[in-house]
Amino acid sequence: MHTLNRDLSTYVKQAFIDAGYGDSYGSVKVSDRIDLADYQCNDAMAVAKAMRCNPFDVAEAVSARLQDCPAFRSVSVARPGFINLRLNDEYLAQRMNHMRSDDNLGFVHCDNPCTIVVDYGGPNVAKPLHVGHLRSAIIGETMKRLARYLGNNVIGDVHLGDWGLQMGLVITEIKRRWPDLVYFRPDFTEGMDETLSISAEDLYNIYPTASQTAKEDPVYMAEAQEATLMLQNRHPGHYALWKNFMQISVRDLKASYAELSVDFDTWYGESDSDAYVNDMVEGFISGGFAHESEGALVVDVALETDSAPMPPCLIRKSNGAMLYATTDLATIVQRVKDYNPDKIWYLTDSRQTLHFDQVFRCAKKTGIAPETLQFEYLPFGTMNGKDGKPLKTRDGGVMRLSDLIQMMHDAFADKCRSSATADSEQSEALDGMNAESDEIARLVGNAALKFGDLVNHRTKNYVFDLDKFMSFNGKTGPYLLYTVVRIQSLLRKAEERGLKYGPILPAASDTERNLMLELNKCSTILLTALEEKAPNYICESLFNCASVFNKFYYENRILDEADEARRSSWLTMLSLIRDIMKQQLWILGIDVPEKM
RNA sequence: GCGCCUGUAGCUCAGUUGGAUAGAGCAUUGGACUCCGACUCCAAAGGCCAUGCGUUCGAAUCGCACCAGGCGCACCA
Secondary structure (H helix, E strand, O other): OOOHHHHHHHHHHHHHHHOOOOOOOOOOEEOOOOOOOOEEEOHHHHHHHHHOOOHHHHHHHHHHOOOOOOOEEEEEEEOOOEEEEEEOHHHHHHHHHHHHHOOOOOOOOOOOOOEEEEEOOOOEOOOOOEHHHHHHHHHHHHHHHHHHHOOOEEEEEOOEEOOOHHHHHHHHHHHHHOOOOHHHOOOOOOOOOOOOOOOHHHHHHHHHHHHHHHHHOHHHHHHHHHHHHHHHOOOHHHHHHHHHHHHHHHHHHHHHHHHOOOOOOEOOEHHHHHHHHHHHHHHHHHOOOEEEEOOEEEEOOOOOOOOOOOOOEEEEOOOOOEOHHHHHHHHHHHHHHHHOOOEEEEOOEHHHHHHHHHHHHHHHHHOOOOOOOEEEEOOEOOEEOOOOOEOEOOOOOEOEHHHHHHHHHHHHHHHHHHHHHHOOOOHHHHHOOOOOHHHHHHHHHHHHHHHHHHOOOOOOOEEOOHHHHHOOOOOOHHHHHHHHHHHHHHHHHHHHOOOOOOOOOOOOOHHHHHHHHHHHHHHHHHHHHHHHOOOHHHHHHHHHHHHHHHHHHHHOOOOOOOOHHHHHHHHHHHHHHHHHHHHHHHHOOOOOOOOO
């Protein structure tokens, strides 16, 4: 089936054609005036502008050709030239039944599916995940799931930061603490390595120390830079040591992402692009793209049309080491070879705009990226504290992601306890604190965190507010979860009572009708969200579905409805709402517990 | 200095090609449970869309100017 939007547009387009206005008009959108219409078409105004005629007459002519269309209960015209469409109730119900019997719940694939590599996550090895990594994971996971669900071939890669100066810093600090490790012996050769007896937690302590020391001590910094270069040149000891702590760190990172229900297809890092670096750089030189500048190797990427100065793209440092741009470029080579993607999406915080602009230009200029490959940069804003500044711990340090997740978890546990004491009759709330409580708390915390993030426009900064995110009232993750859980509960009870499902009947009330309209919008919204790369559209849609459902629930006693046909219709509709909401939540990376 | 982003209700934010009366949530005020999960629902109030000028039948949306805040500007990632 097609989206409601598309079906209606098809009718209206035909009417424009029949009225002699050509085939480029007739797209329809949800009405801005729900008191007047369900959907509207504004193209009579566009026609009037192009043909220099009266928009009202155009609208009238088109409207006249829509009067017999079975989709509409009424088609009317408002000045200066709005075409207002009111849908037929039977038509709506019919669509609902189609959605129910459709394997994809009425969701349709996008028009031109393609192969997309999504580069997100981007954690640094040997550093714990902190709140700065949150948005890349949450938004990236959503964009990946969305694109995949709508029919694209999508590869999600974590792109670990495992090959830059941070690695040299860690090696330097390890050497300072344990200079006698076998890795630092001059005669170290492969096979001599021994298991590093440090934990991920130790590593997470080592990096900040190293980073701080390097800032204050130039000698230490020089040593770290040297260590980085040695690693990149695969010095046996450094390389073996690196592999060793890589393993420790990656194991921990995998566990952290699993907590967040974030799942990468590949766990490649910057280091995996190393195999492509030499050939690539040689190509840059022989192709005449790269030249030396102040001892470093650079590619000029400035264009005459630039309004601002564009610094050259640095490929190799004056000491011979590779940089951020080098590994990003070599990774493009690798991805083109392995997947030949149509698009590569990069999800990083918006402060890296310039870097990616340089990398994309360089990739196109040097030809490592085919003409047809589209680079799409999806920058996002930062998550801030209530003071409007990046979220910090109480003592001013960077907040770890695990601490943030723990906060959400605890907040839910507190809520359960207080609601249990406030209303002892609410025995079902207590269920949340029994055997499955930890898993439920994780799911609710995740929902709160992810929805609180995604409901904001991707590119903007937002304020993290625990109480707000965790609230069961308002536009929050827990509210949506609660709504779906309540529907599940209703359906369970229906089953206990042996109630039957039946075909969905035309709406019996305005609220029910609104519910049908809302569910019919979901498919279009997913497509728009993909196109605009705006997960917040999905959040709005979910909230609208939940609100209308809750109103419907309040107005109707579903299980006690005497009219059996009506009741079975409602049960079917309930199952559809549940499935649609769960599907949308899944795209946002939010899992729904059976109870909560 | 140059460039990019942001500015919409008391607060946090939506606003999909320029369209009709700019929408939510929270907070505030008032109302609704003998009953399917009230962690719910209904209603009221709240706005010179930072400011000014322009483009046009029509601007929160497009252009110019200006103010305020954030971020970035080659050997970090």
